[in-house]
Amino acid sequence: MIFYTRRAIKDILENRFLNVVTIITIALSVLIFSAFGLFFLNAQDMFNAWKKGVRIMVYLAPGTSEAQRLDTRYRLQTIAGIQSISFISKADALELMKARMQRQTSLLDNMRENPLPDAFEVTLVTESNSPEKIEFLAQRIEGLPSVSEVEYGQQWIDRFANFFNLFKLVGYGMGAMFFMATIFIAANTIRLVLYSRREEIHIMRLVGATDNFIKFPFYLEGLIQGLSGGLIGLGMLFSAFSAIGSQFEQTLSAEMVAIRFFSIGTCAAILGGGMITGLLGCFFSLKQFVKE
Known part of the structure; x- marks a missing residue:
């Protein structure tokens, strides 16, 4: 050798x-x-x-009562793939918007009423963070009573997945x-x-x-x-x-x-x-x- x-x-x-x-x-x-x-x-x-930080924002329809909100939360808890649910009232959402728009808060001072809806912020388990599973969960959540809109950045997720x-x-x-x-x-x-x-x-x-x-x-x-x-x-x-x-x-x-x-x-x-x-x-x- x-x-x-x-x-x-x-x-x-x-x-x-x-x-x-x-x-x-x-x-x-x-x-x-x-x-x-x-x-x-x-x-x-x-x-x-x-993906571990993916959130689905579930916006409730205007005029949703307290009983309807609790019912929607209960229905969300029964869906597999959801890790946690937190409620964000329209008042809290407005305060959060003001905090993020510190230099443009004057734009919000003259509003007569809060235009933002009540919402649930839904966190998903890691196993449910693929684009296909997120889309499936979003469609299922969108079909619940009192839910007016579901938002999770579908376009961005699809583009990033296609790029990969x-x-x-x-x-x-x-x-x-x-x-x-x-x-x-x-x-x-x-x-x-x-x-x-x-x-x-x-x-x-x-x-x-x-x-x-x-x-x-x-x-x-x-x-x-x-x-x-x-x-x-x-x-x-x-x-x-x-x-x-x-x-x-x-x-x-x-x-x-x-x-x-x-x-x-x-x-x-x-x-x-x-x-x-x-x-x-x-x-x-x-x-x-x-x-x-």
Whole structure:
């Protein structure tokens, strides 16, 4: 094993330019693909944190009596998926509006009557925070007596969910393209090395060397290229994350969301993917070379 490793390192040093190009290509592919993954990871955390705070506002019809309000509250409590219910009177809602419009309170001073309705603020359990379940609960609540309107930001939820699905699709597509391009470049690099050493390989075959004996150092070379490229790509991503991460943490501190880097297991998987990329490049190149 030591002999094969030395042989692989020797080949890398003798063909520095070709191997550096391959390593840089793998590093850039790992960087771009991992950046997509890191963005998606933290965006998913933000979306999950937001979903935990989803509220459905249930506005009561004008003239709703106390008995009707209590009946509506009881009916809401019987609906599965609702975690808590809090009543907001029209007077409290007006005071809350004034507090949020401190610089425009003069607009509300001349109102003869409170135009806001009584309402219930409904908090959902985490399991019911998917867009489909929220829509189902909203429709069910809207059908209750004394309920005039239900509001929960459906348009925003749908847009964000569609953006996530589109982002996943784009990420998978770009990942597949970079993966194939990197394998192609690694294969061409190994192929050029093989052609530069074809006379030496031919002599080794004449003296009885097996194909496995000839191929194994190249497989190790591909693994070293993939590992080196993966380490460089992850190192670049971590440096960028460390440089700009603190700025995002300050922005998101009020939302109780902390951005995070990949776990050790995920980093190991990314490095493994880089090594597999280099290995596959060697495999396809050697397969074609042996046929020739």
